[in-house]
Amino acid sequence: MLGDSAYKLALETKRTQAHLPMYNEALVHHLCRETRHIMGELETLLQSLETIRDEPDADTRSVAAQLAVKHATVKRNKRCLLAYQAQRLRFLQNVFWQVGGVPEEIKPQLSPAELDFFSGYALAVNTYKAPFIDLDLTVSDLPPKDLYIEVRVLQDCGEVQLENGSLLLSKNSQHHVKRTDVDHLVSRGLLQHIDG
Amino acid sequence: MEDYYDIEAILADQQRIPCVLLVDTPGLGMGDGDHHSAAGSNGGGNVIPAQTKLELPYWLAEAMAANDLCELQMPKPFGSRMRRTLQASCYNVNFHSLCPYFYQFGLKLAAALDEPQLNELLADVYRQRLALILDAAQRADSQNMAEFVIQLDESERQVYKVAKRGTHAVREWQRGQLNRLQMAEVLKPFRER
Numbered sequence: 001m002l003g004d005s006a007y008k009l010a011l012e013t014k015r016t017q018a019h020l021p022m023y024n025e026a027l028v029h030h031l032c033r034e035t036r037h038i039m040g041e042l043e044t045l046l047q048s049l050e051t052i053r054d055e056p057d058a059d060t061r062s063v064a065a066q067l068a069v070k071h072a073t074v075k076r077n078k079r080c081l082l083a084y085q086a087q088r089l090r091f092l093q094n095v096f097w098q099v100g101g102v103p104e105e106i107k108p109q110l111s112p113a114e115l116d117f118f119s120g121y122a123l124a125v126n127t128y129k130a131p132f133i134d135l136d137l138t139v140s141d142l143p144p145k146d147l148y149i150e151v152r153v154l155q156d157c158g159e160v161q162l163e164n165g166s167l168l169l170s171k172n173s174q175h176h177v178k179r180t181d182v183d184h185l186v187s188r189g190l191l192q193h194i195d196g
Numbered sequence: 197m198e199d200y201y202d203i204e205a206i207l208a209d210q211q212r213i214p215c216v217l218l219v220d221t222p223g224l225g226m227g228d229g230d231h232h233s234a235a236g237s238n239g240g241g242n243v244i245p246a247q248t249k250l251e252l253p254y255w256l257a258e259a260m261a262a263n264d265l266c267e268l269q270m271p272k273p274f275g276s277r278m279r280r281t282l283q284a285s286c287y288n289v290n291f292h293s294l295c296p297y298f299y300q301f302g303l304k305l306a307a308a309l310d311e312p313q314l315n316e317l318l319a320d321v322y323r324q325r326l327a328l329i330l331d332a333a334q335r336a337d338s339q340n341m342a343e344f345v346i347q348l349d350e351s352e353r354q355v356y357k358v359a360k361r362g363t364h365a366v367r368e369w370q371r372g373q374l375n376r377l378q379m380a381e382v383l384k385p386f387r388e389r
Binding site: 011070072075091183189195 | 206207209210221253255258259260374
């Protein structure tokens with residue numbers, strides 16, 4: 001049936017709303033090829049319409065039907081492809097605002113174009129942020145209750161520079177630190193915020 | 197105007213609708229991407245004659261109907277029989293097996309087939325079921341709710357999810373944990389594997 005691959009991609013888009021699996025390059029390429037092929041058919045059909053127009057009993061309605069079907073399919077394929085891509089880009093934007101960079105486990109899931117997008121997006125945001133020297137736009141918008149929090153280290157981070165001095169964060173150790181010093185480490189999942 | 201990139205809208209457009217062809221139409225249902233084998237014969241055979249009744253995905257049927265190439269008919273889940281059932285009671289209808297995009301698709305049909313009564317019915321049913329859904333989302337035993345959630349239409353599921361998140365946030369606030377720093381939402385599916 002026409003549009004089946006597009007449907008497949010749409011289902012995958014729906015299934016992966018809260019996640020970012022491997023870029024489905026095979027299906028995307030297949031859809032692009034199919035769409036280009038249909039475009040070719042459309043052009044031939046249009047030309048044939050030109051030639052049979054002057055014939056008295058030519059079946060132009062039937063050609064029109066074919067044109068409508070193929071045109072709808074092309075538009076459908078395009079929409080499904082763009083929706084798939086748009087959802088992934090939105091996810092990447094969220095990653096940037098919440099984490100601040102591409103985490104290692106996400107990198108292999110991306111297509112080269114998506115990696116380009118990410119660095120381009122990072123550059124754009126950082127350019128925008130540059131004039132706000134005292135204001136970090138990427139931190140949480142909830143007002144903190146305490147200046148200091150208790151954290152447990154989930155993954156070795158090595159030595160980390162804090163506002164006053166440095167601190168060795170080795171796995172399973174526990175620290176009482178300034179909230180603003182470590183909030184990005186917590187959002188990256190390296191530390192866990194626990195009740196003091 | 198719906199969002200072009202909205203995946204829910206895209207999937208709602210995939211719902212099938214019965215229609216009657218008004219013109220002999222070649223090439224329907226073939227060229228399914230396997231174009232290497234179809235390339236030679238495409239457009240030749242497989243002509244579906246006019247007056248054939250068949251089911252097409254809505255995105256295709258809509259485009260054809262706009263050019264007077266086919267005539268749309270009301271799909272079964274929105275037929276008069278189903279409407280009477282819904283008017284009697286809509287609580288125990290399994291929307292997910294009936295039509296997973298019941299409301300979204302229904303709104304489109306009401307416009308396309310010019311049936312404003314359908315709009316009213318949809319709004320009515322939605323309002324009645326909404327109370328049930330919000331109620332369910334506040335109950336603690338979410339395991340037992342799975343069976344209930346399975347029967348919901350996609351948009352109702354979203355409402356359920358949002359309500360669930362709200363309940364959860366209230367509970368966190370009651371325990372004074374809302375202020376706790378969390379791992380980034382986007383990373384959770386990767387770390388929990």
